Structure formats: C-alpha cells, structure tokens
Amino acid sequence: MLSLIKYNLKYYEKSFKYIVPCLFYMVFLGINYQITSPIWSTYFIAAVGTFVFAVFIATSLMTCEDATQQWITRLHLRNDKKFYFTKIISIQTIMIPICIIVVAYPLAIGFFVRSLTITEIIVAFIFHLMLSLLGTAVGIFFTTDSFLQQALVVLFSVLPLAAMFDNVLIIVASYLLPPINFLAEKMHYFSDEIFVPSFDFLLFILYALGYSFLLMSLFIIIKTWRAK
Numbered sequence: 001m002l003s004l005i006k007y008n009l010k011y012y013e014k015s016f017k018y019i020v021p022c023l024f025y026m027v028f029l030g031i032n033y034q035i036t037s038p039i040w041s042t043y044f045i046a047a048v049g050t051f052v053f054a055v056f057i058a059t060s061l062m063t064c065e066d067a068t069q070q071w072i073t074r075l076h077l078r079n080d081k082k083f084y085f086t087k088i089i090s091i092q093t094i095m096i097p098i099c100i101i102v103v104a105y106p107l108a109i110g111f112f113v114r115s116l117t118i119t120e121i122i123v124a125f126i127f128h129l130m131l132s133l134l135g136t137a138v139g140i141f142f143t144t145d146s147f148l149q150q151a152l153v154v155l156f157s158v159l160p161l162a163a164m165f166d167n168v169l170i171i172v173a174s175y176l177l178p179p180i181n182f183l184a185e186k187m188h189y190f191s192d193e194i195f196v197p198s199f200d201f202l203l204f205i206l207y208a209l210g211y212s213f214l215l216m217s218l219f220i221i222i223k224t225w226r227a228k
Helices: 002-015 019-032 039-062 067-077 080-108 118-141 147-158 168-174 180-187 199-227
Strands: none
Touching: 002 039, 002 067, 002 080, 019 039, 039 080, 039 118, 039 147, 039 180, 067 080, 080 118, 080 199, 118 147, 118 180, 118 199, 147 180
C-alpha cells in the first residue's frame, strides 16, 4: 500500500493539477491573516478555506490519471477497494501537513493578540483536520458528477441555510450537507476567549467523522459495484 501511495503522490506531482488550487489557497490565507482578528473566528474562516481546498485537491488527485492508466493500475492491484482507499489516504497525506502549516502560520508570525495554550492549538488543528476530511469526502464522492453539482454542495455547505430561510424543508436539507454550519454556530460564541473542549466539540468531531466516513464508504461501494 505504501508503494501505491508514493505512486499516487508522484503521479499527482507530475500532473501539476495542484498549482491553481494552491495559489488560490495561499492568496485566501494571505487575505485572512492581514490584520489582527479574533482567534477562533479567524481560524474558522481558515478552516472553511481548508475545506474548499481539500475538495479541489481530492477532485484533481482522483482524476489526474486518465482512464487507461487507472485501468492498468487497478488491473495490477487486482483490488478496487484498495485502489480507491489508497487514493483517499494519498489525499490525506497531502492535507495533514497543510493543516499543521495553516494552524502554525499565524502563531509563528504573532498574528493573534495572545498566545494559545497547547490544548487550543490541538483544537485548532482538529478543526482544520475535520474540515479537510469533509472536503476530501465531498471531493471524491462528486468527482464523476458535474462541476456545478459539486460547487453547489460546497456553496450550500458554507452558507447558513437554516438562518437564512425560515423553511422546514430547507432546515432539514441543511443537515444532509457537510456539518460546517454546525461548527459555525459554535464558533460564533468565541472570540479571544480561552477555548475549553466541551461536549459540543466532541459532538462535532463525531458528526464530521461519521459524515466523512459514510460518504467515502458509499463512494467505494458504488465504484466497486460498477466495476463488476
């Protein structure tokens, strides 16, 4: 599996499909960290950017091989589930260092008005990691569908639909989307206060993990079923 991960990353590197998403992501972070802002709302905005970035990275990595090359790789591997699972691991191999850098960057430049505790740094990293996992799930699940469909899922995941529309159907539908607004509601009450992990924080982690693994599992099941 390790050799296949290395192959995925090397092939992706040679495709240069990561350049445009990386440039947009760097500009986004540069704008986000221009002036001193509240700690947690700033981290939340950065985490949303990480979610969108993960969607593009997942989509581009899943499609960097043409159909013939994918068929050769799958034929050599003789295990479609392992093929797609390794793709997901390869995406997270990219995103985990990115999350560490994005969390550490404002601390290194002294952007925030106070120092963060070790617990808060870990919490900030988990926020970014969970949103990168959600972005990966959305990116791979909608890879074979239209770009418009993927863009709408990303847009509606970020928009506070339940707050914007007083409609039961829209509120219910918002819970079917990646739980980013769930996090937004919690982060709204924090600014520069010391963040203490709570039951809501644990609930968000479980919610995000469950949603991501469900979407990824459905993707692998559908792809392997179609390959038969």
